[in-house]
Amino acid sequence: xxQVDAVIRGRLSSRVALIDQIxxxxxxxxxxxxxxxxxxLFAEAFGYQGPARYELAATVEFIHTATLxxxxxxxxxxxxxxxxxxxxxxxxxxxxxxxxxxxxRAFQMMVAVGEMRVLEVLAExxxxxxxxxxxxxxxxxxxDLATDSYLRVIRSKTAKLFEASARLGAxxxxxxxxxxxxxxxYGRSLGTAFQLxxxxxxxxxxxxxxxKNVGDDLREGKATMPLLAAMARATHxxxxxxxxxxxxxxxxxxxxxxxIVRRTGAVEVTRDAARLEAALARExxxxxxxxxARDALLELCIRSVGRTS
Numbered sequence: 001x002x003q004v005d006a007v008i009r010g011r012l013s014s015r016v017a018l019i020d021q022i023x024x025x026x027x028x029x030x031x032x033x034x035x036x037x038x039x040x041l042f043a044e045a046f047g048y049q050g051p052a053r054y055e056l057a058a059t060v061e062f063i064h065t066a067t068l069x070x071x072x073x074x075x076x077x078x079x080x081x082x083x084x085x086x087x088x089x090x091x092x093x094x095x096x097x098x099x100x101x102x103x104x105r106a107f108q109m110m111v112a113v114g115e116m117r118v119l120e121v122l123a124e125x126x127x128x129x130x131x132x133x134x135x136x137x138x139x140x141x142x143x144d145l146a147t148d149s150y151l152r153v154i155r156s157k158t159a160k161l162f163e164a165s166a167r168l169g170a171x172x173x174x175x176x177x178x179x180x181x182x183x184x185x186y187g188r189s190l191g192t193a194f195q196l197x198x199x200x201x202x203x204x205x206x207x208x209x210x211x212k213n214v215g216d217d218l219r220e221g222k223a224t225m226p227l228l229a230a231m232a233r234a235t236h237x238x239x240x241x242x243x244x245x246x247x248x249x250x251x252x253x254x255x256x257x258x259x260i261v262r263r264t265g266a267v268e269v270t271r272d273a274a275r276l277e278a279a280l281a282r283e284x285x286x287x288x289x290x291x292x293a294r295d296a297l298l299e300l301c302i303r304s305v306g307r308t309s
Contacts, residue, residue: 004036007058011105018090022098026086027065034194034300035060038165039172042183045293046173052113053172059122060165062106067129067157069099074137075220117171125164132156141221143243147228154195155188162191182287186297189284193277193304199224200270201308203261218257221249225273227257229266238264271305278305 012023036057043053071077072085073092079085087095103126110119136153139145166187170180202217203226217224223246231242238260244250245257261267278301288294 001033001037003054004057007054008061011058011109014101018094019098019101022086022090022094023102026069029083033061035064035161035165038162038187039169041293041296042166042169043172045288045291046170046175048173050172055109055113056118056168059106059109060161062102063122063126064161066099066102069095077216118168121164121167125160128156128160132160139223141247141249143223143231143246145223145228150223150225150228155192158195159188159191162194163187179287182284186281186284189277189281190300190304193274193281196225196270196274196277197305197307200226200267203258204267215251215254218245218254219249219251221246225270226261226266229269230261230264233264233266234260274305
């Protein structure tokens with residue numbers, strides 16, 4: 001990861017001062033770096049030690065960071081990773097344009113690796129992420145969102161880059177097509193579990209641990225799994241309250257909504273869904289050679305479900 005961070009710092013450089021300032025602000029805020037870790041671990045699992053792993057790990061982090069910049073503008077977010085968002089400090093226009101810079105820099109880095117399949121995988125992933133973001137926008141303030149549609153959104157906007165990162169690591173290690181597909185399944189399932197817990201923590205966590213404001217999803221009108229599960233189990237009056245809150249993005253009654261989510265068992269329903277995805281990820285690892293890398297990937301499955309931030 002130190003090598004990846006060195007690549008990130010080097011590739012962030014631009015002759016335009018504002019690009020340097022904003023991109024460094026968001027990247028150096030930290031984060032879990034799960035996607036580049038996946039790529040490095042799968043490359044290690046299959047014996048690849050070349051420098052392309054660092055370049056591609058930095059590439060997927062740039063794509064992820066670009067989506068965060070754009071997401072925060074769309075969602076009008078003010079807090080991420082415990083700090084003010086870039087759009088809150090520098091404005092929406094600058095954040096969107098620097099996000100575009102990070103996307104284009106990521107594609108320069110892909111080309112430099114010189115492998116057409118790398119371009120195919122990351123181009124498809126980037127396109128799918130954009131589709132997922134638009135699907136989510138279409139479903140904003142929709143209390144009638146189906147669970148299948150919700151899962152389709154998070155598999156596109158979040159899990160797809162996890163999947164691509166795992167696949168790229170396996171590709172670098174020249175895994176067979178069947179094994180590569182198992183690695184992609186691991187990434188997709190882990191990414192889905194990761195987002196389910198993210199959505200759960202918006203109702204179960206606290207702002208200090210999360211690094212963002214609790215209740216942001218509700219304020220933005222997002223009907224995520226905890227609310228969908230709560231509405232399916234709530235009383236008539238509670239459903240009316242929850243529907244109204246989603247339709248208008250009302251957080252004034254957040255304490256009451258949190259109580260409904262807890263009382264109806266929606267917390268456990270969401271966590272069980274994440275556990276199921278993590279189990280699918282663990283099963284996919286049966287095709288990965290035993291060793292330190294696979295052990296770390298197994299540990300990620302456990303942490304993805306049990307985390308509190």
